[in-house]
Amino acid sequence: MISVCMATFNGERYITQQLSSILQQLNVEDEVIVVDDNSSDETLARISEIDDSKVKIIENQTNIGPIKSFEKAILNSHGSIVFLSDQDDLWMANKVSDVMKAFMDPQVMMVVHDAIVTDKDLNTVNESWNHYNGNHFSAGLGSVVLKNKFTGSMMAFRRSIETKVLPFPAEIPMHDWWIAVVCLQEHYKIVALPAKLMKYRRHDSSVTGHGHNFFKMLKGRYQLIISLLALRRE
Template identity: 50%
Template sequence: MISVCMATYNGQDFVIRQLESIIKQLDTNDQILIVDDRSTDNTVKLIREHYGDRVEIHINETNSGPIKSFEKAISLAIGDFIFLSDQDDIWENGKVAKVQNAFQDPDVMLVTHDAYVVDGNLKIIELSWNTFNNNDIEQGLFGNIIKNAYTGCMMAFRKELKPLILPFPDSIEMHDQWIALVCMIERKKIVHISEPLMKYVRHGGNVTAIKRRSLTTQLKGRIGTIQAILSHKKKH
């Protein structure tokens, strides 16, 4: 069984398009779970109108941000395999099957893949997100503390990872980086599929849009990540 975990916030313009690309790849017993971060538009209404009980929606009591929203979604996931999804992308046909094929190896804990980078009109900007963002998937633990090469919406992992990654430490910068780092710390097998398996939409409104951060902010984030790693090692 698969659980797809999505966090939404004011996504009425594109969330149905994304859900359509996902649902056609799932079995009827697979779980689609959305945590909405107090949208002020018609996101929740549209999803309920289109899908009824097929899509499970949980609304945050307060606006909590993407990390807390994904933490909640993952904690509620009941599937053997958990796929993370943003609200505004489009999954390519065959994404689920190709990721599940990688999980045929019982030692594989985390699967990642590449993506096409497209603008708001779905015009391809770059054939590879990893090239576009200078991601080095092979750079290891220290390299991923300095620059995260993992993108949550291009991840899937086994349910066995949940007790190792949850709850997300308050000091981490992003959930996707934390999930990858925990896999490295715990020496879990990670497989990367080089094929682009989705359209990654960069229209300027994304919650995780690329932003220039001050050196102080970057340093604070890295220190927080290191603190979370050290704390994890003590607990496990």
């Protein structure tokens, strides 16, 4: 069983297209867990219009942010393989099948892949997100602590790592960053597929890929290190 975990917030413009690209790849027993972070637009109405029993909606009564929303989605999912998804991208028709092939190796704990970078209208900006963002998955733990090379929307992992990564520690920079550094610290087998299995839409409302305050960035990396050291002591 596959679980797709998604956090939404004011995503009415793109959510229908994204969910459609996901649902056409899933089997009847699979699920999409959507945690809506108290949207003020028509996001929930657009999701309800799809009317697919695989889609389960959880509504936050207050805005808790993407990290805790993804945590809630993962905790409420049931699949042995968990895919993370943004609300505004477009999955290629072979994304699920290609990723699941990699999981045929029982030692593989995480699979990541590349994507085509687009603007808000899906016009190509760069043929490779990994090239665009300078991602190198052969880099060690220290390098990834300094700069996140793992993007959640291009990530899937086995349910078995949940006990290691959840709950997400307070004040980490982002959930995907934490999942990646935990997997590296635990020496889990990670497969990086070179295939572009998604159109990664970049626009003014995108959460990832934008600059941040220097001191906030420094604090986030410090928190990653402290949280990793705490995990080692458990």
